[in-house]
Amino acid sequence: MNKLLAGFAFSALAAATSTAALAADPIRIGAATYGLQGEFMQLWSNALQDHPAVKSGDVEITVFDGRYDALVQSGQFDSMITRQYDAILFVPIDANACVGPVIQATTAGIPVIGSNTRCNTDQLAAFVGSDDVLAGQMVAEEVIDKVGDTGKVVVIEGPIGQSAQIDRGKGIDNVLAEHPNVEVLERRTANWSRAESLSLMENWLTAHRGEIDGVIAQNDEMAIGAIQAIQASGLSLDDISVAGVDGITDALKAVQQGQMATILQDATAQAQGALDVALAKLGKADELPQSDTWTRYPDLAWNDGESDTYNIPWTVVSNDNVESLLAQRQQ
Template sequence: MKRRAKILLIMVMMVVASACVLTACGAKSASGEEKPVIGVILYKYDDTFMSFVRKAIEASNHNSATIEMKDSQSSQTMQNDQVDTMIANGVKALAINLVDTQSASTIIEKARAADLPVVFFNKEPEASALSSYDKAWYVGTTSAEAGIIQGEMMAKMWHDNPFWDKNFDGIVQYVLLKGEQGHPDAEARTQYALEAMANKGLMLEALELKAGRWESEKGKSMMEDWIAKHGDAIELVISNNDNMALGAIESLTAHGYFDQGQYMPVFGVDALPDALEQIKAGKMAGTVLNDAKNQGKATFELTYNVAMGREPLDGTNWKFDENKAIRVPYVAVTIDNIKFAAEAYK
């Protein structure tokens, strides 16, 4: 009987130990408080911009929490299952980078059933979804702002560089690399960039406008097709993000652009380190800083606060807008302020 009792005791201790692994049982933060487990799920790890947001979340932790991080690999079904698993494992709060923004309500219902706070980041749910649950918030940007800043930057530089109008017809013949059909950021960046240029007095003609799913390889292959089709009739390349712009630059370079006076203005969004290098090299005209560092920082700070049962903005400098969202501002980036943009990735 004693041997049985010992075996039973060992088994119970193993179960408790396993539970502690999942829930950070008894783990203490640097400040001596019990560390909450925070579940963080990204729509896909290999998105270049989101990889910087992920690093910023981790860098903001300072041993205050245990972060359980997952990659949804662009599958909303996988993400839903990951949320279920994290809730079952006893996380204290969720931070979700949605695969499909239309699935926010599904995630919210799962969180509501567990009385769990949820912070969405980078991909913005509908305002009605956020307002439906008092423990749901958003961290990101104002999508239209990126388009407006990009459009105004392109308009100014077009006016400053009259030789960009190759056929001297007073019309901007452009191609546009769109991120993703129906994606809120892609739709807003496209619409407001073009509107901002028109508002600055430019006449526009779209030679091509297609979705490249934010990917460099797509940007490269699409640019390849457009050069073959339109040749030097293309006067401007607009991209919803730097990844696609970098792909386009690779294709343009292979066709002799940026050498011996043959030039093509290319504009992106994100101010990724690789894009900044292309600005220095004279191959990208400009981009828009999408501040990954502060998006990650705000996401962690908000999620940590609600996981600890505190007020969401406790001890931070962030503010909510009317939609319970923290908005991290965009900034135009050219060769003139490139050092400022580089600081966002340190």
């Protein structure tokens, strides 16, 4: 009888423990993006929903659309701090305006993991992104290799003050310094926008009729806007070299058609890697992180989530890999 009662007691305890585990509140993490208008940030945000810890229900992700406005992002931080989120993943629109919100969150005991774009503060718990100076160098080299040392180019930049605009600009300048006879006809922002880039390029094609040999765009949305303007003007892409950054779906298709060059920025690895690091900072990570970021990039050391910076490698998009990259995008 005692054994039977003990068995019932054990079963009841196990059931109660299981029920308590199921009833435990999930880890609440906010993902503050600079804006969700472009495909890259949509890919980044969607990747968070596919993270194993989110799919299992252990983590609850709330994605915030910063609407390309530092004040909007600041207000979203106020909300996350008031609602006592456990951690924040942050993709800031402005490298300096982001500092105050990060300090506020950190002071409130909420770790902030930077991802994709940087914030000029040492208060971030870590950063998971890619080397944008290298990206700028790669995209400039691609165009200048095609237009030659005496070519004339235009440069289309991202939002002024965002780290990607600043760092990719440094990379572009590094390459231009090595080719002093390449003439930069125009250099202006189109704010990561395809529509703004199309309008900008239309104006440049009129102002510099027959002169533009190449377009160095700091992201793919703007590169595609430039392509649309070139095609609408009746000019041939055989005569104007265009390159961008990100590897968004339309850019991959344009590479297939021989219209442009691009390098892939791995939105999934950046987002899921940042979430892995956040869980480690919260003491909620296993010995091995849950996403496959670290197996896909074996040279990227996990280091128990304790590193300050994790740089996800760039992938050059070519005729050899573009079909497989598109196939992955459609899964």
